[in-house]
Amino acid sequence: MSTxxxxxxxxxxxxxxxxxxxxxxxxxxxxxxxxxxxxxIAEADAATVDAAVKAAQSAMRGPWGRTTMSERAAALHRIxxxxxxxxxxxxxxxxxxxxxxxxxxxTLDVARGIANFRTFxxxxxxxxxxxxxxxxxDGLGALNYTVRKPLGVVGIISPWNLPLLxxxxxxxxxxxxxxxxxxxxxxxxxxxxxxxxxxxxxxGLPPGAFNLVHGFGGGSAGEFLTRHPGIDAVTFxxxxxxxxxxxxxxxxxxxxxxxxxxxxxxxxxxxxxDFDAAVAGVMRSSFTNSGQVCLCSERVYVERPxxxxxxxxxxxxxxxxxxxxxxxxxxxxxxxxxxxHRDKVLSYYRLAEQEGATVVAGGGVPHFGDxxxxxxxxxxxxxxxxxxxxxxxxxxxxxxxxxxxxxxSEDEAVRRINDSQYGLACALWTSDLKRAHRVAxxxxxxxxxxxxxxxxxxxTPFGGVKQSGLGREGGRYSLDFYSxxxxxxxxx
Ligand SMILES: NC(=O)c1ccc[n+]([C@@H]2O[C@H](COP(=O)([O-])OP(=O)(O)OC[C@H]3O[C@@H](n4cnc5c(N)ncnc54)[C@H](O)[C@@H]3O)[C@@H](O)[C@H]2O)c1
Ligand SMILES: O=C/C=C/C=C(\O)C(=O)O
Numbered sequence: 001m002s003t004x005x006x007x008x009x010x011x012x013x014x015x016x017x018x019x020x021x022x023x024x025x026x027x028x029x030x031x032x033x034x035x036x037x038x039x040x041i042a043e044a045d046a047a048t049v050d051a052a053v054k055a056a057q058s059a060m061r062g063p064w065g066r067t068t069m070s071e072r073a074a075a076l077h078r079i080x081x082x083x084x085x086x087x088x089x090x091x092x093x094x095x096x097x098x099x100x101x102x103x104x105x106x107t108l109d110v111a112r113g114i115a116n117f118r119t120f121x122x123x124x125x126x127x128x129x130x131x132x133x134x135x136x137x138d139g140l141g142a143l144n145y146t147v148r149k150p151l152g153v154v155g156i157i158s159p160w161n162l163p164l165l166x167x168x169x170x171x172x173x174x175x176x177x178x179x180x181x182x183x184x185x186x187x188x189x190x191x192x193x194x195x196x197x198x199x200x201x202x203x204g205l206p207p208g209a210f211n212l213v214h215g216f217g218g219g220s221a222g223e224f225l226t227r228h229p230g231i232d233a234v235t236f237x238x239x240x241x242x243x244x245x246x247x248x249x250x251x252x253x254x255x256x257x258x259x260x261x262x263x264x265x266x267x268x269x270x271x272x273x274d275f276d277a278a279v280a281g282v283m284r285s286s287f288t289n290s291g292q293v294c295l296c297s298e299r300v301y302v303e304r305p306x307x308x309x310x311x312x313x314x315x316x317x318x319x320x321x322x323x324x325x326x327x328x329x330x331x332x333x334x335x336x337x338x339x340x341h342r343d344k345v346l347s348y349y350r351l352a353e354q355e356g357a358t359v360v361a362g363g364g365v366p367h368f369g370d371x372x373x374x375x376x377x378x379x380x381x382x383x384x385x386x387x388x389x390x391x392x393x394x395x396x397x398x399x400x401x402x403x404x405x406x407x408x409s410e411d412e413a414v415r416r417i418n419d420s421q422y423g424l425a426c427a428l429w430t431s432d433l434k435r436a437h438r439v440a441x442x443x444x445x446x447x448x449x450x451x452x453x454x455x456x457x458x459x460t461p462f463g464g465v466k467q468s469g470l471g472r473e474g475g476r477y478s479l480d481f482y483s484x485x486x487x488x489x490x491x492x
Pocket of ligand 1: 157158159160161162166184185186187215216217218219221222223226237238239240242243245246259260261262263293294396398424464468469
């Protein structure tokens with residue numbers, strides 16, 4: 001087809017002070033399904049980011065800064081309504097950028113985008129603050145109570161793996177708490193964020209309450225945002241080393257930070273577990289979203305008596321996974337986010353063999369014989385036989401791969417699970433309730449699931465320890481992070 005007849009590629013623009021504006025430079029959005037150039041994205045320079053921050057500051061001094069909690073809660077519900085009304089467009093945006101299965105975009109990504117706004121609208125409206133009846137030397141006592149006030153202008157930087165889910169996970173509480181926002185989505189996943197800006201505009205938020213800038217990280221929009229003196233707090237989700245870079249960038253201004261970072265999560269399967277449930281659960285926690293979820297299990301420890309049987313069961317199911325187009329019936333896995341990320345994952349596939357792994361399943365690139373061979377697909381992969389200090393067992397790969405190792409005792413399993421620079425999540429499979437309650441608190445992680453994985457209650461604290469994060473978000477933890485809290489003491 002001649003290019004002259006090709007439909008024009010969309011231009012994804014910034015959203016600043018209630019209007020979409022194009023930037024000077026642009027960069028390409030490439031489909032991970034077939035490598036095609038599907039859109040052009042404006043790249044924000046320092047002046048564009050400055051305009052976004054100034055618009056946010058102005059909003060805080062204007063109508064948005066004077067809204068009541070009820071008005072903000074109603075606004076968040078209007079945003080949720082707007083996403084619902086354009087549900088299929090959001091699904092198409094997520095799928096275009098990431099190549100994920102359509103059913104996942106529907107049931108996880110967009111559904112959670114709506115849930116995030118509704119949850120924090122309701123939580124913020126019903127949230128209590130502290131009050132203490134205090135004693136005093138004269139015996140008349142005092143009252144101590146706290147009030148939550150907006151932080152001011154919050155910089156939000158999000159990753160590409162669950163684009164809408166993770167962006168709205170931060171935007172919703174930030175707006176609920178009365179802040180103005182400047183958000184910078186990943187350069188790999190700009191589409192749903194741009195659509196969200198339309199929905200927020202149409203929901204009637206005052207200009208400047210929400211602003212969106214596109215671009216990259218260091219030396220681009222991300223760094224311009226974190227270093228901007230008008231930013232009062234930064235909430236970031238992404239790689240641990242990026243978190244460290246951002247922490248340095250904001251240190252001189254002592255900005256508040258909330259970091260959701262990398263992981264090298266473990267699944268541990270005891271011999272007493274429900275075998276079929278554990279196999280199904282570890283398949284989910286290893287290969288969901290092509291392994292591109294920070295909570296995925298790249299380390300699997302299986303108690304010796306069931307190790308061989310468990311590996312065989314995982315091999316059979318992994319080789320049966322359907323890898324293909326996003327809209328294919330019963331597709332289990334799409335491509336990775338980009339050719340660059342695929343090169344990183346394939347470098348670990350090669351490294352594993354150099355480190356002595358047995359490749360139980362996968363280990364390479366699927367061959368389709370069509371345009372998908374120009375995409376960023378890899379095979380879902382299982383390894384055994386690596387030592388605990390192998391790089392493939394210690395470093396985050398962020399792809400559809402897991403290493404399965406046997407263990408002899410509960411104490412050994414806990415020691416090996418905790419022997420990691422990361423501490424985000426763990427999935428524990430056992431039928432022994434006492435063991436679950438005994439082992440779970442010993443795991444050095446922010447999140448432990450027992451006989452399930454990635455079951456989410458948005459009121460609970462979410463975050464990691466060690467290199468996996470700083471702080472918690474979720475429920476009142478988000479309300480506390482996105483607020484300044486003042487304690488007031490009244491002498492009676
Ligand atoms: N803990 C969690 O909840 C969680 C959730 C999702 C992803 N992650 C992690 O995110 C990583 C994958 O996402 P990614 O590749 O987009 O991460 P990344 O760190 O490369 O980029 C994340 C975001 O940060 C921006 N950025 C990069 N360098 C920056 C800088 N110097 N200053 C300001 N912004 C900068 C990027 O443009 C992007 O928007 C994985 O490590 C994964 O574990 C963690
Ligand atoms: O890839 C990481 C997933 C993070 C998920 C959440 O933050 C969530 O479910 O709220």
